[in-house]
């Protein structure tokens with residue numbers, strides 16, 4: 001076949017592929033899973049049933065050495081000494097076409113008593129530091145056989161909504177007249193520009209080796225403030241919008257609400273939902289096929305007290321913060337999907353009056369008046385996600401949990417399809433039901449969201 005004809009077929013083929021979408025399924029794997037105990041302990045053998053669904057595997061997380069500004073492993077023992085980096089990238093031999101990226105940051109890079117964003121913005125501010133990081137990262141990923149790098153950059157977070165009693169509000173109102181709104185990052189505009197330069201230089205450095213460069217927008221990082229979409233989108237292979245933890249017990253200890261709504265929730269900030277984030281990136285010129293919708297496999301929990309009322313309907317008043325740690329995951333305010341499903345009743349248990357199990361509430365109808373136009377065009381249910389709760393009883397704390405389940409994951413998959421987005425990201429595999437303890441099916445959330453007619 002002559003070159004012209006061959007080129008013609010390549011063009012046609014890539015056109016056909018794009019027309020059909022071929023969505024990406026970006027699977028995050030957090031090395032932290034390997035350090036959990038009991039049923040939550042993750043071993044890379046558990047990855048195998050997941051990888052048939054994944055087009056990309058993102059290994060979380062590497063960090064930054066705050067002295068040298070070079071990339072560094074965050075768990076040297078696991079990643080390097082026990083060869084986990086190498087074993088993970090070796091999986092490419094068995095899963096043809098799988099691309100494996102190393103992610104930096106992801107909120108796992110913590111220096112005690114220091115703001116998580118500090119090293120990340122310090123690095124951006126000095127050209128030498130940026131170059132040191134880029135060249136160290138490039139050597140590092142090549143050394144371990146990664147196909148690219150994901151920037152889960154720890155930018156400063158937006159301020160959470162404060163909940164005050166009426167009287168406190170009055171005094172704070174007065175104070176604000178004098179002090180003005182507190183500013184999260186005084187150098188935000190510079191950091192945004194520096195990040196663009198950083199991404200441009202990074203792309204240049206990776207181009208010759210055809211390595212991938214992607215961005216993970218972490219929860220509660222304000223894209224408007226930090227990401228010059230128009231400039232960086234062409235330089236990135238894709239962007240994962242981590243559309244969850246808009247509400248979470250550490251940021252919002254006095255109010256429980258949907259953590260990862262797809263659409264606007266009445267009474268919340270307009271940008272606290274996945275659809276807003278997607279539309280924002282699209283409106284600034286990011287091609288839809290580069291946008292990956294990130295959903296979470298874990299639940300967020302709050303403790304219910306007598307002050308929380310009887311209905312469980314969000315937003316729920318909380319006076320004692322995060323829910324108790326999960327039996328296996330051992331982190332206050334968090335439950336893996338299988339820890340959530342273990343608390344949900346079987347049909348027989350529902351008939352018997354829940355017997356200590358949680359009441360699950362599926363995608364309820366919104367409270368907002370149906371007269372609002374934008375609500376009429378879209379299915380008015382299936383907008384916010386699922387929650388479950390148990391009221392306090394006999395001196396025992398109650399619990400309120402917002403989570404993703406296979407139904408809501410499938411709804412998000414259909415949203416992704418209908419908007420022509422690049423695909424879905426699962427954050428992360430180690431908190432999905434990787435053993436199939438809920439229903440016998442391994443990775444129910446991954447399965448439900450990956451079912452996009454690949």
Ligand SMILES: *[C@@H]1O[C@H](CO)[C@@H](O)[C@H](O)[C@H]1NC(C)=O
Pocket residue numbers: 158159222223224225269271
């Ligand atoms: C994000 O930044 C924009 C522009 O400064 C601002 O209008 C918006 O309220 C911010 N969002 C949050 C959640 O703080």
